[in-house]
Structure formats: C-alpha cells, structure tokens
Amino acid sequence: MEIGFKEVLLGIVILLVVTFYSLKAKYMVSEKVAAKNFETFLEANYGDLLVYTDLRRFFNTGNMNPNCFRVSVYQKKEPRVELFIKFDAKTIATQTDIVPDYPDGLTFHARYLDRIKLVEIHDVISAKMKPLGIALLWDYDEVFFNLEERFSEAEVLEKLDYFLSLFKAEDSEFLGYYHELPLVITYPYKNAIPLVRELVQEDGIWSFRTLKLYRGAVHFEKDREGLTNALQNYLEKSYPTQQLYNHFDTYVNPHDFSKLLYIEFTEAKKTKKVTEEQQLGRWVSPVTGYTLMYWNLHKGSVKQVSFVATDNTIAMEDVLAKEIPRFLALV
Known part of the structure; x- marks a missing residue:
C-alpha cells in the first residue's frame, strides 16, 4: 500500500501534537510561572522602569523550545519605548540580559538603549515641526503628518520638504526605514480624506513620490x-x-x-x-x-x-x- 501526501502530512501533524503534549507534561513551565520569572528579571535589572503586556508562549518548529515566550516590554513613563522580545522562561529569572535572536544581533539591553535614542530623535524632529502647525505621529512603517490648521497646497508641500531635510539629516536605517516611508497627511476638519506622499530611497538618496489617496484611511x-x-x-x-x-x-x-x-x-x-x-x-x-x-x-x-x-x-x-x-x- 502506497502512502500518499495526505497520510504523510497527517502523520507529521500527529507527531507534532504528541511531541507538544509530551513536552508540556514533562518540561513546560506554565504561563503564570513564566510571567513571574520575567517579572523577576525586569525588577532585578530595571527596577520599576519597565512593564510588559501580551505575554504568550512562542513554541514552534523553528525554536523547538517549549519554554520560549513572546512579550511586549515598554517604559512605564514613556510607552513609545517599546520592544517585542522572546525569552526562555526557565532561565530568565537569573539572567542579566537576553541574547540576540540571530548572529550579530543586539541584546535586549542594547536594543532598549537604541529605542530610547530613537524616540528622542522622533521628539527632536517633532518639536521642530510643531511651530509650523504640524503634529507628527511616528508609527513603525509610516508617519502621520497631522495638519493642525488649514494650509494652502504650497504651504503643505513646503512643510513636507522641511520634514524631508530633517529626516535626511538622520540615519534612516537606525530610524527603521530602509527604502520607503509613507507620510500620511491628515486634516483638522471633519470628513477630510487623508492623502499620502511616499518618501523613497534610491541610490542612497531620499526623495518624494507623488501624492495619492491614503488606502489605510478608515473610510x-x-x-x-x-x-x-x-x-x-x-x-x-x-x-x-x-x-x-x-x-x-x-x-x-x-x-x-x-x-x-x-x-x-x-x-x-x-x-x-x-x-x-x-x-x-x-x-x-x-x-x-x-x-x-x-x-x-x-x-x-x-x-x-x-x-x-x-x-x-x-x-x-x-x-x-x-x-x-x-x-x-x-x-
């Protein structure tokens, strides 16, 4: 009798399920214990500076560690200083840092310091745009260019150009933007349709593309x-x-x-x-x-x-x- 693809796939699924529950019974710490151990790590190394949310198990065929957990960590006083990390719940309580996820990567503490610096750069640029009537909101893959007043088209384009000059003065890769950055233009009045003007990098030079409708708008x-x-x-x-x-x-x-x-x-x-x-x-x-x-x-x-x-x-x-x-x- 020949074994088909479906039978092989079913066998793999069954094996994974059996493996998961076998590991769970013998080696896996509970989510409650993982949270307690992680809290011990944070308190020992950062006092009451950091808090966390969305802690969940991250066991899969890639890491094969039944005690791997994923969590979002952020500063209590500045939630924008936020990191998504993975840790081993069995060893985390005694660790002073968390190793990188990949070779040549940064440890948790190094990433934490970089995130603080990143938020500081955001704040510097935002502070320079604020007197021009622009409130910036920095997201992971786009920046919201919120107009606080009614400006003419020429004024908006001028303010976009000024933002570009500030942005180009920074290390765009450190900021987390490598090839493109959408600038979403929003208006202070009701039912205004947001526009987007993409910043793109070609041959190491950042420049603007054309204006378009913002597809991510609610309506x-x-x-x-x-x-x-x-x-x-x-x-x-x-x-x-x-x-x-x-x-x-x-x-x-x-x-x-x-x-x-x-x-x-x-x-x-x-x-x-x-x-x-x-x-x-x-x-x-x-x-x-x-x-x-x-x-x-x-x-x-x-x-x-x-x-x-x-x-x-x-x-x-x-x-x-x-x-x-x-x-x-x-x-």
Whole structure:
C-alpha cells in the first residue's frame, strides 16, 4: 500500500501534537510561572522602569523550545519605548540580559538603549515641526503628518520638504526605514480624506513620490466604492462587455489637493465556459484596458470618465506616466 501526501502530512501533524503534549507534561513551565520569572528579571535589572503586556508562549518548529515566550516590554513613563522580545522562561529569572535572536544581533539591553535614542530623535524632529502647525505621529512603517490648521497646497508641500531635510539629516536605517516611508497627511476638519506622499530611497538618496489617496484611511473603501460604482455604471452603458479588474491607483494634483485622478484596470466579462478553459491552461493577464476618472474630492463630483483599450501587458506605472500630464493640463 502506497502512502500518499495526505497520510504523510497527517502523520507529521500527529507527531507534532504528541511531541507538544509530551513536552508540556514533562518540561513546560506554565504561563503564570513564566510571567513571574520575567517579572523577576525586569525588577532585578530595571527596577520599576519597565512593564510588559501580551505575554504568550512562542513554541514552534523553528525554536523547538517549549519554554520560549513572546512579550511586549515598554517604559512605564514613556510607552513609545517599546520592544517585542522572546525569552526562555526557565532561565530568565537569573539572567542579566537576553541574547540576540540571530548572529550579530543586539541584546535586549542594547536594543532598549537604541529605542530610547530613537524616540528622542522622533521628539527632536517633532518639536521642530510643531511651530509650523504640524503634529507628527511616528508609527513603525509610516508617519502621520497631522495638519493642525488649514494650509494652502504650497504651504503643505513646503512643510513636507522641511520634514524631508530633517529626516535626511538622520540615519534612516537606525530610524527603521530602509527604502520607503509613507507620510500620511491628515486634516483638522471633519470628513477630510487623508492623502499620502511616499518618501523613497534610491541610490542612497531620499526623495518624494507623488501624492495619492491614503488606502489605510478608515473610510477609504467606502469612499472608493463611490468611484467604482460610477465607473461600473459608465462601463455598463458605454462598454457593456467590460468590467473592473480591481487593480487601481490614484494621483492627486499637487497644486490643488481637491482634484484626483483615479485609474482602474478593466477586463472582459467571461462566460463560465471561458473561465473554466482558462483555469486549465496557462494564465494570461485578462487586462483589456483601463478606466480613468477626474474626481473632485471636496465636492464629490465627477468631471470626466473614460475608457482606454490596451494590450494585457500594460503596467500601471506606464499608464500613470501617460495620463498624469493630460490630467494636469485639463484641471
């Protein structure tokens, strides 16, 4: 009797389960004991400076240590000084530091000191932006550029450039940003749609990309739904064989933030038979073209909608390079 892949996989799962409970019965400390031991480590080495949250077991096939735990540690007086670490619950109570997770990495204490320095750099840059009416909020993979007043487009761009000069004066890798950093622009008034301007590093030089809609906004999908509904209605009336392909991008006029260029790819509607035949063969991009819309963000009104047929090898970067100059010329 031949043993199939499913049987082998099932056997591995069973073995892991048996191993887990065998180790648990014989060697694993409880979460309560792990927390107590970790508290002993923190108190012995940092007094009452640090606290923790979200302590949980981190046993997996990668570490094969049933007493490995994961936890978030942060300063009581400054919660932004936060680290996510792993430790051995059996030995942590007597340790003076925690070894790196990988060769040439930093110990827990070294990472802790770096995090303090990082927050200090954030605060220095934030303090320089504050008198300009900008409140910065630093996240792990983006920075929120919160406008505290109503500024003109030119003023916002000028403040972004000043931030760039401050950012470039620091070690971007130490700050944790290696190739790109989205700056999310938010406004102090109700229902304002956030924008994003990405900082990108090429050949060691940081510079800005274009302005776009911020996809991480709370109401982004709801706002986008209005755009896609208008585009789909347009296709139904003028190009009934076409439908949206759900690959899109945006561009905001840097001289007038209310004016938006929205582009979304299209594909031909398919019968069930065509779909099944395609699934059996080599996949080929179904893109047939793209729709574009000129939209006023403040008024919610559409100025222009159109469809452009292309071959299926078209890239969004090429479409934007072609359509942005036309958009700026018209608006």
